[in-house]
Amino acid sequence: MKQNIKYICGVLILSAIAVDIYGQIGAPFIHDPSTIVECDGKYYTFGTGGGGLISEDGWHWSGGAVRPGGGAAPDAMKIGDRYLVAYSATGGGLGGGHAGRILTMWNKTLDPDSPDFKYTDPVVVASSVEDEDCDAIDVGLMLDPTTGRLWCTYGTYYGFIRQVELDPATGFRVEGNEAIDVAVDCEASVMMYRNGWYYLLGTHGTCCDGANSTYTIYVGRSRSVNGPFIDNVGRTMIEGGGRKVLSTEGRRVGPGHFGRYIIEEGVEKMSCHFEADLDQGGRSVLAIRPLLWKNDWPEAGEPFEDGVYEIETARNGYALEMTVDFVRTGGGMGGMGGGRNGGNTAPAQVPNQQLSEVIDSWPKGDCQARNGYYVARPWQRWTVQAVPEAGGYLGGPYYKILIAGTERALAATADAEVQVVSAFTGTDEQLWRIDQLTDGSFRIMPKKVPGHSEPLALVSMGDCTPTLAEFNFSSDNSKWYFRHFEPLK
Amino acid sequence: MTYKTQFLTFLMVSVMLAGIQPGISAQQSSSPAFENYFMPAVTKTAKPDEKGFIRRWLLLEPISKPNRNNRVFTDSYVRDALTHEYFPGQFTAIPKDGDKVKVKMETQAPVNLQAGRPAANQSQTPVMEDAELTWHALDSKLFNIKLFRFATGLGKTRYGVVFWAVTIVECDRDMENVRLAVGTNKGSMWWVNGEELLLLSGDRHMNVDSAVSKRITLKKGRNIIRAGIINGPSMSDFCARFIDDKGNPITNLTITCK
Known part of the structure; x- marks a missing residue:
């Protein structure tokens, strides 16, 4: 019975959280x-x-x-x-x-x-x-x-x-x-x-x-x-x-x-x-x-919704990713000849690369974060989820940003860089403020950067290099887009 | 229209369009002559160009490391290939122009330019050879260092290679919160004063500020910049500069190869 009560309480809490993210x-x-x-x-x-x-x-x-x-x-x-x-x-x-x-x-x-x-x-x-x-x-x-x-x-x-x-x-x-x-x-x-x-x-x-x-x-x-x-x-x-x-x-x-x-x-x-x-x-x-x-x-603008996203820098369209080895997958031409027109066979769907196919090859500990060409891979899929109990800011709750299907969390570091830590623990440097900007893009800011009092935002310092720096609306380096991950239909 | 004809048509149109675009003259840029890309570093010091690019480098003739395609350049592969010691002092020594190093490297057949892609037989057991490679102190005429033309200009292996590059940046004071910003055609690793700062992986091309290091301090006096660049069947090159915390190029540096 106790377990049932726990379960019901859990469902009620989750329901309340799901309700709350649209309003204050x-x-x-x-x-x-x-x-x-x-x-x-x-x-x-x-x-x-x-x-x-x-x-x-x-x-x-x-x-x-x-x-x-x-x-x-x-x-x-x-x-x-x-x-x-x-x-x-x-x-x-x-x-x-x-x-x-x-x-x-x-x-x-x-x-x-x-x-x-x-x-x-x-x-x-x-x-x-x-x-x-x-x-x-x-x-x-x-x-x-x-x-x-x-x-x-x-x-x-x-x-x-x-x-x-x-x-x-x-x-x-x-x-x-x-x-x-x-x-x-x-x-x-x-x-x-x-x-x-x-x-x-x-x-x-x-x-x-x-x-x-x-x-x-x-x-x-x-x-x-x-x-x-x-x-x-x-x-x-x-x-x-x-x-x-x-x-x-x-x-x-x-x-x-x-x-x-x-x-x-x-x-x-x-x-x-x-x-x-x-x-x-x-x-x-x-x-x-x-x-x-x-x-x-x-x-x-619309309220930000929890979901699985590509997080794309407005600098050059690269996607935020965890730094791990690229793992090849099936599907596609496999050479220029494969792209020829014609053929009478209805093509079959090719599944996306699954997390289970790559996760064992990932380092167990913390990893660097970087930007790279977006190819919809597990190390580029982020679950963005509100953490209402962590407080908020004008108009929104703080979010955790996890590699989808894992507890690996985007986090700020004391030297004002970003990394992917092996597990979300709810600390301030793992919580993120997400503001949609006046042009429709987004600003992403850690709740706190250890050892820093000034507000810092996720900024693309180079094509492949996200860092934490002062937000500058006039620069695409400071702007990001959230694009829904399109799973197998 | 066959695929090949389509491709050739596309190529011809592209070339025609390129001809009417403002930019570098095609005639000028199509000559592979070494002197179009490099000149000997004869002055005692140099400065970064107005955009901060470091053009003076000690470049080692390419180390043969056959790769028939560029798909292999995962982070692990690049790290393994570029932390491998090919010659003594690779990660510590400051070479001089004309210095020679002995390298054990994998033999590969000369490129047959008439045959399209470079040939390699992956199933064969690699044949290793002893080679003597020379360091060259050069100033690049371009903002980027065209390693491919460095190799072809010297009649060396052009594809499936590892390049090693070293330069020295002198500062008149400690410079805090600067970042090394690089771009490389294919993989690379970068060290400043012995600290690994960057690893670039994947089938990538050279873009300005493609990858940027964490904030570092360039110390007063000499700072040693060292890089390894690896490539398969592509035109190796790199660019490198230091930028400040706002992303602005740092130009008040002195560059030397001595």
């Missing part, structure tokens, strides 16, 4: 999350109704963030050494009143345990009356990096999304500023700037209906901060246009309330909620995804 772990339950803000090493996001979530690593989230004022769909950002938090108080939604107010307030810290934690009195920066073509809720903030001007968008399906300008020093509305209409029939608007383009993001579809919500995040762009914001087929957002950023993803339904988080050049994340995570009771959950840029359009 802990208690990531929130609706209408603000843009994630980092404060003194912790991450914060605020939601509708007050309060919000805190995370020490960006992967495990729990309640505890404090935001007074109630109301709906706040946003937050750091300006200088202070935090500006905006929120809205409104009449009552689609069937109710539409007298809304957008308010802003400051705090020196977002840590409610800090003695400096104290919000300033909120001030109203925009509003709507009972019956006009706007409902002042769902505030979004953007500090224009080219001008230093602070912009605020707000609104919902009841009329227009509007834009006003705020004073970044005070958080007040700029005196004399007139609101302009920038979109219609969406909500959860927020703006961002990149590469000469201003982007207006909004969420279309049905909100607040659990697994039946059709929430989907869209975007338009403009060369002017004031629009018009145009989608990929030429419609303005005033015409209801928008290019998709993220829609329902598997068992996670109804993404909305986009937020952008820039870690460093080439490493960006987007936050949102899913209206219903079917693996977490259908509750509304915080989600963090890679933010990709394709032809100057933002797109959500």
Whole structure:
């Protein structure tokens, strides 16, 4: 019986792990999350109704963030050494009143345990009356990096999304500023700037209906901060246009309330909620995804999935491999003459070389890692698997990277090189952070390099030579691709 | 169209296309003359070129080690072949131009260029012979050291060979966190100051920075670079330079063969 209990517990734990890799772990339950803000090493996001979530690593989230004022769909950002938090108080939604107010307030810290934690009195920066073509809720903030001007968008399906300008020093509305209409029939608007383009993001579809919500995040762009914001087929957002950023993803339904988080050049994340995570009771959950840029359009990357992969360097297409003797296998021409056309016999499948065919020839101890021509061999097949109990980083868990079918693990060394150790033991140098970059490639970083405090990434120093070095987004040496291994069908 | 005709057509088109591409003139690069590739290292010292490539080397005439194809160059094979002692002082001595070494090596028939691939009878028991090989201190006219033309220019065995190369890098200070970056046509092993740094295996071609060592310190004064390169029926060559931790070439070195 004990064994059965052990087995059942094991299955339950594994099930929980399998569920968790798509979302954040802990208690990531929130609706209408603000843009994630980092404060003194912790991450914060605020939601509708007050309060919000805190995370020490960006992967495990729990309640505890404090935001007074109630109301709906706040946003937050750091300006200088202070935090500006905006929120809205409104009449009552689609069937109710539409007298809304957008308010802003400051705090020196977002840590409610800090003695400096104290919000300033909120001030109203925009509003709507009972019956006009706007409902002042769902505030979004953007500090224009080219001008230093602070912009605020707000609104919902009841009329227009509007834009006003705020004073970044005070958080007040700029005196004399007139609101302009920038979109219609969406909500959860927020703006961002990149590469000469201003982007207006909004969420279309049905909100607040659990697994039946059709929430989907869209975007338009403009060369002017004031629009018009145009989608990929030429419609303005005033015409209801928008290019998709993220829609329902598997068992996670109804993404909305986009937020952008820039870690460093080439490493960006987007936050949102899913209206219903079917693996977490259908509750509304915080989600963090890679933010990709394709032809100057933002797109959500996909959560990294456990699997067996080739790990390919963007430098020259070589594959990361364990340094062992090449073992020849059957199949193919076996000489140029074998490639001739014709023949009436249906060819048979040739099995991939199996691990069992080569493993006995491998050294028992640790091996070097290197890059080589990819030929889908056992020493080039890597099982990449989340280790949720090892903690994580903004948007993901740490992973172990093993030679498929073995416990041989990719590991960082004290001299900032990489090797394949004979067995995974769970130490920090055997755990890897995997971030999808804005161009779709990946950055791979050890959780810790023994004796080093600076962050180092897996970098191809030569065609065949992976090492650990400073990440550089402008170099293909720092980028990798994960390609699914194609087994015998 | 037969396979052979297809291949010849492909070859002709390739040659025609090559002719209209900017680059090294085909006429210039097609001459196998030794002097197109090397000149004697007559000056006392040399510098790396602007990309850091070390062009001054002591090269030993090729040691015959017949291999009919390049499929054999696994890590183990390359290690066995290049840690084998062919001559005394192979891993320690610093030769001088004109020095000679006695080598016991496997006999192979001269290459018949009209017959395509080099001939070898794998089933025959190897016949060993005593040979005397000479070290040559040379400056390469190219960034890469065309060992194949070194061999053909001297009328030596061109295929199925092991080359040995030594040079000395002088530094005016300790240089930390540098890496030896090499590329070789077929397998090779590399040592700096006696420490093995790199083993290159497989049926590979010469690419700049094909393999890069771990971070090392080049010490103030003389640093001995030693390499063995093995090949089957291909055109042996190598390139080598030192790069810094950012991958930039290191050029403030002095190269000598003395």
